[in-house]
Amino acid sequence: MAEAARKFGTTEKPLYREPPNNIEAEQALLGAILVNNDAFYRVSDFLKASHFYEPLHRKIFEVASELIRMGKMANPVTIKTFLPADDKVGDMTVSQYLARLAAEAVTVINAADYGRAIYDLATRRALITVGEDMVNIAYDAPVDMSPAEQIEDAERRLFELAETGRYDGGFESFTDALKTAVDMANAAYMRDGHLSGISTGFRDLDRRMGGLQPSDLIIVAGRPGMGKSSLATNIAFHIANAYEPVQQADGTFRAANGGVVGLFSLEMSAEQLATRIISEQTEIPSSKIRRGEITEADFEKLVACSQMMQKLPLYIDQTGGISIAQLAARARRLKRQRGLDVIVIDYVQLMTGSSRRAGENRVQEITEITTGLKALAKELNVPIIALSQLSRQVESRDDKRPQLSDLRESGSIEQDADVVLFVYREEYYLKNREPKPGTEEYIKWEAEMNEARGKAEVIIAKQRHGPTGTVPMGFQGEFTRFFDLAEDTHLPERFE
Numbered sequence: 324m325a326e327a328a329r330k331f332g333t334t335e336k337p338l339y340r341e342p343p344n345n346i347e348a349e350q351a352l353l354g355a356i357l358v359n360n361d362a363f364y365r366v367s368d369f370l371k372a373s374h375f376y377e378p379l380h381r382k383i384f385e386v387a388s389e390l391i392r393m394g395k396m397a398n399p400v401t402i403k404t405f406l407p408a409d410d411k412v413g414d415m416t417v418s419q420y421l422a423r424l425a426a427e428a429v430t431v432i433n434a435a436d437y438g439r440a441i442y443d444l445a446t447r448r449a450l451i452t453v454g455e456d457m458v459n460i461a462y463d464a465p466v467d468m469s470p471a472e473q474i475e476d477a478e479r480r481l482f483e484l485a486e487t488g489r490y491d492g493g494f495e496s497f498t499d500a501l502k503t504a505v506d507m508a509n510a511a512y513m514r515d516g517h518l519s520g521i522s523t524g525f526r527d528l529d530r531r532m533g534g535l536q537p538s539d540l541i542i543v544a545g546r547p548g549m550g551k552s553s554l555a556t557n558i559a560f561h562i563a564n565a566y567e568p569v570q571q572a573d574g575t576f577r578a579a580n581g582g583v584v585g586l587f588s589l590e591m592s593a594e595q596l597a598t599r600i601i602s603e604q605t606e607i608p609s610s611k612i613r614r615g616e617i618t619e620a621d622f623e624k625l626v627a628c629s630q631m632m633q634k635l636p637l638y639i640d641q642t643g644g645i646s647i648a649q650l651a652a653r654a655r656r657l658k659r660q661r662g663l664d665v666i667v668i669d670y671v672q673l674m675t676g677s678s679r680r681a682g683e684n685r686v687q688e689i690t691e692i693t694t695g696l697k698a699l700a701k702e703l704n705v706p707i708i709a710l711s712q713l714s715r716q717v718e719s720r721d722d723k724r725p726q727l728s729d730l731r732e733s734g735s736i737e738q739d740a741d742v743v744l745f746v747y748r749e750e751y752y753l754k755n756r757e758p759k760p761g762t763e764e765y766i767k768w769e770a771e772m773n774e775a776r777g778k779a780e781v782i783i784a785k786q787r788h789g790p791t792g793t794v795p796m797g798f799q800g801e802f803t804r805f806f807d808l809a810e811d812t813h814l815p816e817r818f819e
Contacts, residue, residue: 343447344376345440352437353383354428356391357398357421363391366438374445382406383421399425446484453480475648479702482655521582521665521706524561526807527794531783532742535562535665535706539787540697542671542736544711544725545746546718550779551710552591552669553599553803554746558708559584559667560600563637568662582664583636585657587650589673593639599803604628608801636661646675647695651702658703666703668696670710671736693739711736713745723752727784743785748798749775779805 355362372385386405387397395401399421412420457477460468468476508519520534535541535558545551565581588596602609605624611617612625638661640653650668657663668674676688693709700707713729725745730737737743753772758764779798783791797806 342376342451343444345444346377346380348437348440348444349375349377349380350424351428352434352441353380353387354424354426355434355437356384356387357402357425358428360387360391360397362434363388363397365434370438370442374442376441376444376448379406379410379412379417379420383424449484453477453484456480471648475652478652478655482659483702485659521562522565522580523558524565525558525794525796525805527796528781531792531794532786532789535708536741536788537704537706538701539706539741540693540700540739541706541708541742541744542711542730542740543708543744543746544713544730544736546713546723546725548751549746549748550798550800550803550805551746553798554744554781554805555667555669555708555710556586556596556599556803557603557805559586559637559665560603560635562665563635564632566636576662583657583662584638584665584667585654585663586637586639586667586669587645587653588639588641588669589643589645590669591641593641596639600632601625601628603802603804604632606802609803610801644673644675647692647699650674651695651699654699654703658705663703664705666700666705666707668707668709670712671696672712690735693735697739697741723747724780724782725784737785740785741787742783745780745782745784747780747782748778749780750778750798778808 352362352366367388370384372381372388375381375384383402383406386402390397390401399418403418403421406417406421408417410417415423457473460473461470518529518534520532520536520539522529522534523532543551543555562581563584566583567580568576586596591599598609598612601607602612605621605628607617607621607624611621617625638657642649645653654663654666671689671692674692676691696707696709711730713725717723717725717729724747727737727743730743750772753768753775756768758768777797777799779796781794781796783789783794785791795808797808798804799806
């Protein structure tokens with residue numbers, strides 16, 4: 324500030340503060356790019372045209388980056404045709420200004436440092452905008468915006484700024500969207516199993532879904548006792564267990580395989596979840612672990628398993644009745660601090676809405692929750708697996724396989740979800756219909772029971788980017804574990 328005042332030969336406080344910027348750094352970087360196009364690749368992964376303070380510099384960087392990406396040469400001669408010829412920079416024309424930038428260029432070695440300085444200043448300008456908006460809204464205090472909502476809005480904008488270096492949202496050019504789509508296809512090609520999303524750990528489910536896609540809301544629904552929580556816990560464990568971090572250019576880590584999992588368990592405690600996972604891995608029934616009916620060998624197995632699992636990037640939040648706003652705030656915090664690739668919520672009906680209107684009407688409350696979850700999945704760019712209970716009308720039908728209409732009473736679950744999975748086990752219903760032993764019905768029932776024992780179906784009832792259908796799976800109730808069934812081509816030969 325004193326510097327700016329000295330320029331005008333006065334020590335008076337200036338009337339306004341100029342937003343933080345560094346025109347010299349912008350000129351130096353653009354000069355380096357114009358002299359040697361390789362300098363562009365030193366900054367292209369984090370620097371965008373919008374980070375430049377001077378509008379003309381934005382335009383120069385935009386044109387140069389397009390030319391370089393197309394494999395053409397970007398220098399003062401090739402660029403000047405794409406810039407307004409009549410514009411003046413002081414007493415220079417635009418083409419003279421470009422020539423001057425190139426003539427006074429710094430070496431390519433410094434390009435990354437200048438790029439980082441420009442990026443940091445742009446972030447500070449964005450912070451000022453967020454801060455000013457916060458102050459202005461707090462002063463004006465709109466009737467329809469409570470302080471809690473303002474805090475949530477500010478937190479969301481700050482999170483976006485921290486994640487992407489910009490918070491404005493708004494329109495994205497189709498070129499950027501195409502680049503993202505091609506990058507995603509490339510990642511799928513390089514990844515194990517050629518999946519575009521994160522592998523669930525279940526072969527047949529991955530085949531149908533292509534893994535869990537970023538920004539998708541995946542609803543796993545079923546009647547009590549079907550194994551919804553088991554399936555979600557199994558998937559969460561598989562993802563955390565397969566986690567392989569890889570360092571990126573900016574020093575942060577992303578998952579090459581698997582991922583960091585945030586599990587919101589509104590029903591079970593963290594200790595109950597851990598018991599389930601240990602039971603699944605050691606093949607010791609969880610009921611025996613709870614009652615202490617285990618041998619010394621079993622206990623050693625438990626200890627060895629727990630030591631192996633201590634490094635898993637699986638984080639559990641066991642707050643009951645958490646609101647959608649709290650859940651979003653905690654998920655953002657986890658992503659900033661530890662990284663986050665998948666969120667699992669067990670289960671939607673135990674969550675609460677944030678607005679006053681939602682509290683008055685349960686359907687409206689569930690609508691607010693599912694809409695909020697879909698928005699959070701897009702904001703954090705991670706898949707969210709949310710478990711949901713089904714209405715009782717399933718029980719009154721002869722065929723108890725769930726349908727999308729069974730989600731109806733829960734308002735917009737079906738509408739907001741990108742994928743709806745139903746977990747169904749025939750064995751559960753057959754067990755409850757056991758006739759008297761010795762009767763003809765019993766023999767028929769026994770044959771049906773033997774056919775259904777240890778089998779489950781995961782029904783893909785809705786999928787925005789893939790086929791629907793049924794995935795047959797195996798289920799071991801005592802270990803709360805789902806598993807892939809052997810493929811026919813892998814079965815041993817049978818001789819009649």
